[in-house]
Structures are given as structure tokens and as C-alpha cells.
Amino acid sequence: MEPTAEEADRLKMYVQDEAGNxxxxxxxxxxxxxxTPKNSGAxxxxxxxxxxxxxxxxxxxxxxxxxxxxxxxxxxxxxIVRPLSNLQFSVTKTKFSVLVKSDADLTVPELSxxxxxxxxxxxxxxxxxxxxxxxxAKPGDYVIEAFAISSNGFGRNAKKENDxxxxxxxxxxxxxxxxxxxxxxxxxVTLTADRFVFQNLLPIEKVNWHIEGGDKLADSKTIEFxxxxxxxxxxxCKINSQKGIRQSIAIKQAAINDVMFTDSNGLKIEKAxxxxxxxxxxxxxxxxxxxxxxxx
Numbered sequence: 219m220e221p222t223a224e225e226a227d228r229l230k231m232y233v234q235d236e237a238g239n240x241x242x243x244x245x246x247x248x249x250x251x252x253x254t255p256k257n258s259g260a261x262x263x264x265x266x267x268x269x270x271x272x273x274x275x276x277x278x279x280x281x282x283x284x285x286x287x288x289x290x291x292x293x294x295x296x297x298i299v300r301p302l303s304n305l306q307f308s309v310t311k312t313k314f315s316v317l318v319k320s321d322a323d324l325t326v327p328e329l330s331x332x333x334x335x336x337x338x339x340x341x342x343x344x345x346x347x348x349x350x351x352x353x354x355a356k357p358g359d360y361v362i363e364a365f366a367i368s369s370n371g372f373g374r375n376a377k378k379e380n381d382x383x384x385x386x387x388x389x390x391x392x393x394x395x396x397x398x399x400x401x402x403x404x405x406x407v408t409l410t411a412d413r414f415v416f417q418n419l420l421p422i423e424k425v426n427w428h429i430e431g432g433d434k435l436a437d438s439k440t441i442e443f444x445x446x447x448x449x450x451x452x453x454x455c456k457i458n459s460q461k462g463i464r465q466s467i468a469i470k471q472a473a474i475n476d477v478m479f480t481d482s483n484g485l486k487i488e489k490a491x492x493x494x495x496x497x498x499x500x501x502x503x504x505x506x507x508x509x510x511x512x513x514x
Contacts, residue, residue: 221249228269236261258286287328288313289364291380298386298415302351307334307383309345309364321345331366338372354387361385390416390423391460395453401469402504403445410440411455419457426462428454445469472508476501 221229231251233241241262244253255262264280291311299305308318309332315323324332324345333340334347337360341347349362363371363382371382378384393413401407411425419425427441430452445451448471456462478486480497490496498512 230267232265234263234265255284258284260284285313286367287324287331288366289332289381292362292364292383294383295385298388299354300416301355301357301387301389303354303387304351305349305354305362307347307349307362307364311380318345328366332364333366333369335361335363335365335369335372337361338369357387357389359384359386388415389457389460390414390419391457392425392455392462394463395455395465397467400504401445401451401467403448403469403471406442406444408440408442409453409455414457423457426456426458470504472502472504474500474502474505
């Protein structure tokens with residue numbers, strides 16, 4: 219039951235610190251005690267003593283420990299970004315705010331306690347951080363981390379956790395190219411750069427090809443060439459002056475070694491009679507699937 223004013227006068231409520239001293243300040247109104255802890259990692263004992271009309275004393279207490287807020291999750295960007303990209307990250311989850319949608323979900327002290335590291339260097343505080351492209355000018359590996367207590371996302375003993383994001387800054391380049399057919403001497407082959415670090419090429423990103431023993435061809439995702447000799451040919455493809463990709467392709471020499479007439483049983487014949495079905499048998503190399511012109 220709710221206490222009467224007389225019963226509330228017989229109720230004593232207070233707070234003790236870990237050493238047993240009265241922790242101030244706190245405020246008691248009727249049967250409610252209000253106390254705002256000032257220190258983190260501190261233990262407090264909340265005590266209520268009530269003496270009834272007959273002088274009997276009953277005591278209830280509640281012990282609790284204060285812990286600071288901490289960052290549990292941040293938003294993500296792409297795993298690979300171009301140099302000088304402007305990025306933005308936000309705290310999405312803290313220990314006391316499961317889902318953080320705005321600055322209003324955190325107290326002013328908590329906002330000031332959130333710090334952001336880029337590769338271990340402090341770049342700002344608050345719920346959100348804008349990373350200017352000038353800080354991402356050099357290709358390499360980067361780590362952005364938000365924390366309130368300690369940082370552990372960068373360095374030799376880095377831990378990949380939800381409060382950090384590991385990403386790479388990279389120039390665009392060719393990852394792979396394909397050929398439309400089996401390369402053969404005297405036949406046109408089409409080569410296509412099909413995969414890039416970033417699929418959408420910028421106007422300044424030119425695709426360069428170099429074919430061993432041939433000329434350098436530029437500014438095209440697709441090229442055609444006609445091999446003149448058989449053997450292994452090295453082909454490289456890259457964007458601008460990047461490393462690119464190098465592949466070795468085997469150029470085959472097609473050939474007809476022998477031609478003969480055979481009967482329906484596959485036996486070679488030198489002559490045939492009227493109405494007899496005959497076959498043309500060709501001993502070939504690298505000609506399966508090709509169209510041949512045969513003149514009898």
C-alpha cells in the first residue's frame with residue numbers, strides 16, 4: 219500500500235558507498251529516493267529502514283555497481299573505396315541504447331565521451347563522424363573505430379568487433395579478362411576485361427592492353443587480335459599505370475594431316491560404285507567445331 223504521511227515520516231532512505239559512508243547528494247520524497255552516481259566502476263548500497271507504530275524495525279537494501287556506457291556497433295561503408303573518398307560513420311548501438319537513431323538517444327556527457335580513431339589516431343568525437351577524403355588519399359588498409367573507454371581495433375593485437383570497420387583504399391584496376399574462343403593461328407580472338415576493383419570506370423580510368431610480341435592497345439575494355447604463330451603468349455591488362463592482371467594463353471595451330479574415303483563401316487576405300495554411300499574421314503588437329511570447305 220502507498221504509505222501515509224505519518225508512515226513516510228517513519229521511513230528512512232539513504233545511500234552508502236563501498237566504504238560504508240553516506241553517498242551525497244540524494245533526495246527523498248515520501249517513499250522515493252533519487253540518486254545520480256558521479257563515478258563509474260563504483261559500488262553503492264541503497265538502504266530503506268522502516269519503523270512501525272509498535273517500534274519494530276525492518277530493513278531492505280539493494281546493491282548496485284555503476285558502469286560507463288560503451289559503443290557496441292557502428293555503421294559500415296564499402297569494403298574497398300577509391301582514394302580521396304569522403305566517408306561517414308555513425309554509432310548504431312551502445313550498452314545502454316540498444317538502437318541509436320539520433321543524438322537525442324544519448325546524453326550530452328555520453329556524446330562527448332564517444333571518440334573516433336582512424337588507424338589509431340583520434341579524428342573526432344560524438345555519435346557521427348565525417349572522414350574527409352584527404353585522410354584517405356593513400357592506398358592501403360584502414361580501420362575506423364568508435365569507443366568510449368578503450369580502443370582495440372588497430373595495431374598488432376587488433377580485434378575485429380562491431381564497434382569498428384576495416385576497409386581498404388585502392389585505385390581501380392583490372393581483376394580478370396576472358397576470351398570468346400579458343401585462340402588459334404589465323405583466327406580473330408576477342409579479349410574482354412570483365413572484372414574490375416570498381417566496375418564503374420571513371421573517365422580518367424583507361425584500360426590498357428599489352429600483347430607479347432605485339433603493340434600496346436589502350437582505352438578499351440575489349441580488343442581483337444589475330445595470332446600469327448602458335449605457342450604460349452603473355453597478355454597483360456591494366457588501368458592506367460596500375461599492376462593489372464597478366465595471363466598466359468595457349469595459341470594452337472590447326473592442321474589437316476590426312477583425308478580419305480571410307481565405306482559405311484569406316485574402312486578406307488579407293489573406289490566406289492554408283493549409289494554406294496561413302497564418308498570423308500579427316501585426320502585433323504584443333505578443328506573440332508570449325509567449318510571446312512571440301513572440294514572433291
